[in-house]
Amino acid sequence: xxxxxxxxxRSVVYQIYxxxxxxxxxxxxxxxxxIISKMDYLKKLGIGIIWLSPVYDSPNDDNGYDIxxxxxxxxxxxxxxxxxxxxxxxxxxxxxxVMDLVVNHTSDEHAWFVESRSSKxxxxxxxxxxxxxxxxQPPNNWGSIFSGPAWEKDELTDSYYLHLFSKKQPDLNxxxxxxxxxxxxxxxxxxxxxxxxxxxxxxxxxxxxxxxPDGEIHHEQGYGDGSTYFMNGPKIHTYLREMxxxxxxxxxxxxxxxxxxxxxxxxxxxxxxxxxxVNMIFTFEHMNLDSGPNEKWDVRPLxxxxxxxxxxxxxxxxxxxxxxxxxxxxxxxxxxVSRFGEDGAFREVSAKMLAICLHMLQGTPYIYQGExxxxxxxxxxxxxxYRDIETLNMYKEKRQQGIAxxxxxxxxxxxxxxxxxxxxxxxxxxxxxxxxxxxxxxxxTSFINAEQAIADPSSIFYTYQRLIQLRKIHAIITxxxxxxxxxxxxxxxxxxxxxxxxxxxxxxxxxxxxNQLVWKECNLPQTKGNIMIANYDSPxxxxxxxxxxxxxxxxxxxxxxx
Ligand code: NOJ
Numbered sequence: 001x002x003x004x005x006x007x008x009x010r011s012v013v014y015q016i017y018x019x020x021x022x023x024x025x026x027x028x029x030x031x032x033x034x035i036i037s038k039m040d041y042l043k044k045l046g047i048g049i050i051w052l053s054p055v056y057d058s059p060n061d062d063n064g065y066d067i068x069x070x071x072x073x074x075x076x077x078x079x080x081x082x083x084x085x086x087x088x089x090x091x092x093x094x095x096x097x098v099m100d101l102v103v104n105h106t107s108d109e110h111a112w113f114v115e116s117r118s119s120k121x122x123x124x125x126x127x128x129x130x131x132x133x134x135x136x137q138p139p140n141n142w143g144s145i146f147s148g149p150a151w152e153k154d155e156l157t158d159s160y161y162l163h164l165f166s167k168k169q170p171d172l173n174x175x176x177x178x179x180x181x182x183x184x185x186x187x188x189x190x191x192x193x194x195x196x197x198x199x200x201x202x203x204x205x206x207x208x209x210x211x212x213p214d215g216e217i218h219h220e221q222g223y224g225d226g227s228t229y230f231m232n233g234p235k236i237h238t239y240l241r242e243m244x245x246x247x248x249x250x251x252x253x254x255x256x257x258x259x260x261x262x263x264x265x266x267x268x269x270x271x272x273x274x275x276x277x278v279n280m281i282f283t284f285e286h287m288n289l290d291s292g293p294n295e296k297w298d299v300r301p302l303x304x305x306x307x308x309x310x311x312x313x314x315x316x317x318x319x320x321x322x323x324x325x326x327x328x329x330x331x332x333x334x335x336x337v338s339r340f341g342e343d344g345a346f347r348e349v350s351a352k353m354l355a356i357c358l359h360m361l362q363g364t365p366y367i368y369q370g371e372x373x374x375x376x377x378x379x380x381x382x383x384x385x386y387r388d389i390e391t392l393n394m395y396k397e398k399r400q401q402g403i404a405x406x407x408x409x410x411x412x413x414x415x416x417x418x419x420x421x422x423x424x425x426x427x428x429x430x431x432x433x434x435x436x437x438x439x440x441x442x443x444x445t446s447f448i449n450a451e452q453a454i455a456d457p458s459s460i461f462y463t464y465q466r467l468i469q470l471r472k473i474h475a476i477i478t479x480x481x482x483x484x485x486x487x488x489x490x491x492x493x494x495x496x497x498x499x500x501x502x503x504x505x506x507x508x509x510x511x512x513x514x515n516q517l518v519w520k521e522c523n524l525p526q527t528k529g530n531i532m533i534a535n536y537d538s539p540x541x542x543x544x545x546x547x548x549x550x551x552x553x554x555x556x557x558x559x560x561x562x
Contacts, residue, residue: 005478006279007048007252008048008049008197008254008279008364009323009364009478010048010471010472010478011047011048011049011364011471012046012047012048012049012359012364012365012366012367012467012468012471013047013048013049013050013051013098013254013364013365013366013367014042014045014047014049014050014051014366014367014368014369015050015051015053015330015331015366015367015368015369016035016050016051016052016053016369017030017053017063017331017368017369017420017421018030018031018032018034018035018052018053018055018064018077019053019063019064019076019421019438020369020421020422020423020424020432020438020439021034021035021038021369021423021424021432022034022035022037022038022424022426022432023423023432023433023434023435023437024037026433026434026435027076027433027435028433028435028436028437028438029076029077029433029438030077030423030424030432030433031076031077031078031082032055032073032077032078032079032082032083032085032086033078033082035050035052035086036082036085036086036089039089039090039093039095040093041450041454042093042095043093043095044454044465045367045372045461045464045465045468046464046465046468046469046472047095047367047468048094048095048096049095049096049097049098049196049197049254050090050095050096050097050098051098051099051100051199051256051366052097052098052099052100053065053100053331054067054074054099054100054102055073055074055077055083055099056068056069056070056071056072056073056074056102057069057072057073057074057075058074058107059107059109059168060074061107061166061168061169061389062146062165062166062168062169062389062390063387063388063421064100065100065102065165065169065201066105066106066107066108066109066165066166066168066169067102067106067107067110068106068107068109068110069110069111070106070186071186071189083193084193087193087194087195091194096195096196096197096254097195097196098195098196098197098198098199098253098254098256099190099195099197099198099199100198100199100201101187101198101199101200101201101203102201103172103183103200103201103203103206104164104171104172104201104202104203104205104206105163105164105165105169105170105171105172106169106170106172107168107169108167108168108169108170109168112124112127112128112179112182113127113128113170115127116128116130117154117156117157117161118156119156119157120157120159126173126175126176126178126179127172127173127176127178127179128161128162128170128171128172128173129161129162129170129171129172129173129208129212130157130159130160130161131151131159131160131162131212132159132160133151133153133159133160138150138151138153138160139151139160139162139212140212140213140214140215140224140226141214141215141217141223141224142162142164142212142214142215142223142224142225142226143215143222143223143224143225143226144163144164144165144166144167144223145164145165145390146165146166146389146390146393146394147390147393147394147396147397148167148223148393148397149223150162150163150164150223150226151163152167152170162208162212164202164205164226164230166389166393171205171208172206174206174207174235174239175210175235180239180242180243183243184242184243184246184247187243187247187248188247191247191250191251191253195253196253196254197251197253197254197255197256198253198254198255198256199256199258200255200256200257200258200278201258202258202259202260203240203257203258203259203278204231204232204233204236204257204258204259204260204261204262204266204270204281205230205231205233205260206233206236206239207230207233207234207235207236207238207239208229208230208233209229209230209233209234210234211229212226212229213229215227215228215229216228218293218294219294221401222294225294227261231259231260231261231262232259232261232262232266237269237270237275237277240257240270240277240278241275241276241277244276244277245276249276254279254364255278255279255280256278256279256280256281256282256325256364257270257277257278257280257281257282258281258282259281259282259283259284260284261284262281262283262284264283264313264314264317264318265317267281267283267314267317267318267322268317268318268321268322270322271318271321271322271323272321272322273322279323280322280323280324280325280363280364281325282325282327282330283314283325285310285314286307286310286311286314287333289302289303289306289307289310290302290339291415296415297394297398297408297411297415298411299410299411299414299415302339302340303490304489304490304491304493304510304511305487305488305489305490307340307493308484308487308493309484309487311361312482312484312487312495315361315362315482316482318362318363319362319481319482323363323364324361324362324363324364325363325364325365325366326358326359326361326363326364326365326366327358327365327366327368328340328354328358328368328371329366329367329368329371329420330366330368330420331368331417331420331421332417332420333368333417333419333420334377334414334415334416334419334420335370335371335375335376335377335419335420336351336354336371337350337351337354337374337375337376338376338377338419339377339414340354340510341353341354341551342512342551343374343376343377346512346550346551347374347376348374348459348460349535349536349550349551349552350551351371351374351460351463352460352463352535352551352553353508353509353510353535353551353552353553355371355460355463355464355467356463356467356506356508356533356535356553356554356555357493357506357508357553359464359467359468359470359471359477360467360477360495360497360504360506360555361482362477362478362479362480362482362497365467365471367464368420369424370420370424370425371464372453372460372461372464373425373448373449373450373453373459373460373461374448374460375422375424375425375442375448376442376444376448377413377414377419378413378418378419378422378440378442378443379413380418380440383395383409385439385440386412386416386418387418387421387438387439388416388417388418388421390417391412391416391417391418394408395408395412418439421439422439422440422441422442423437423439423441423442424450425441425442425444425445425448425449425450426449426450426451427445427449427450427451428445428446428447428449428451428452429445429446430445431445431449431450431451463533463535466533467533470532470533474532474557475499476497476498476499476502476504476557477497477504479499480497480498480499480502480504481497481498481499482495482496482497483495483496483497483498485521485522486517486521489515490511491509491510491511491513491515492507492508492509492510492515492517492548493508493509493510494506494507494508494517494522496522498560500560501559501560501561502557502558502559502560503524503525503557503558503559503560504532504555504556504557504558505522505524505529505555505556505558506553506554506555507539507546507548507552507553507554507555507556508552508553509548509549509550509551509552509553510551511550511551512550512551513550514547514548514549514550515547515548516545516546516547516548517545517546517548518544518545519544519545519546520544524558525558525559525560525561527558527559527560528558529556529557529558530556530557530558531554531555531556532555532556532557533554533555534552534553534554534555535551535552535553535554536549536552536554538554539552539554539556
């Protein structure tokens, strides 16, 4: 008998970055009651799942990705009661809450770390990765992802601890059984509250090569790149299977692993249901295409051909093996309309095109707050208006290396994470808080805001709403095969989805030029097609040709075999 289809295959996830979503008490920081107050908005959009970025107690060195206590809610966000109410309110609207599981590291203020550093004999010593230095040097040459070395010397015991992120985010030692059991108990605690699953922060970093060898040095002034020794490390599959067996298999939940550096080969293992690891992963490959090979700040123009080839590879690799996640945005990425679209005259139309292009692929789509409004990147004049630790550390390091202020700022404008973290735009004058927001609002709230979007039936919001509905109704979106057409076309991203009964053609123009599409090249069934969704009135058919206008996008469904 065919197994029942998992519920998360036909649902769409909406990511909330709580700090920037909605503030209910005027302190300038978003909170749980704020989210509760916007539940009907999310229901209207039609999403079935919320991924909540961390809401746990944290000193906020990295906005909650540095957890001090896994089982307490961050005071600024509310209380456990608020959290329980949120689950309940969501449930009433058929929405499940997926929590962020940040277990590659904790905060250095977590009780385990406080204990661990206190003495070499502490019972918690092995919860973290401690090593002696090499003379006056750290144990190896690895650099931190947030700049500087990946090791911090702790004078208390005269040894170093590993931190792949900030020095306030020490890495946990997954080799240690008691630590793993504590994590599994903590996961159970949240699952018992009725949550709908976990998004697992850099989960493919948790198994390090125990020898911790030096990494390759890519540029003169740089540190060693340790990624070969901690990404998809030696015991990663063992740990994920143990987590599955001890915790996840007992619940019907969604799991998505954030996995930088995972190839399609890795993903086939991680997401094949037979292996019982995770349901899907976040790949970074398509997000790295507009950067140079060694770092994201080295900004390059996107080549559409490379993007198409990459998405094609993922579509094929996981078809009928595992499952894809589909995303353009999250709290770490710049706003896609400013990045792969056009955020001036073509903002609305290009935002809709990007939505259609992504949501017609096979996988589970993720919408990041504000994406459904076409929110854009920001350019703050002064560095002091930026909040993100990655950005601030990088700026300092590059200035020390003699790189010009203007050069660094242009990278920040293109790639900085604060682009995604400005407050959600609810009304024409903001509507996020009655106080002073923790980070500046974008200046374009007068024409980009939820109130206007809802009042306008042709807004980007309704394109997303329609896409979510289409996925619920048409099995071809979930199950159909994928075929890329015109792979080398520099502006058009054209693909087909197919089942035995149907064939859908998806046409997207990634350029402000009008492009001609010759029908014959699409090898379509000889039937009349139905337009399922479009971002212009209706496609401009001219005999054997379609004129695909700037950033135009449409989907035509054909029946097969008739
Ligand atoms: C990935 C998260 O998405 C990012 O925001 C965070 O800074 C790092 N992991 C470290 O937790």
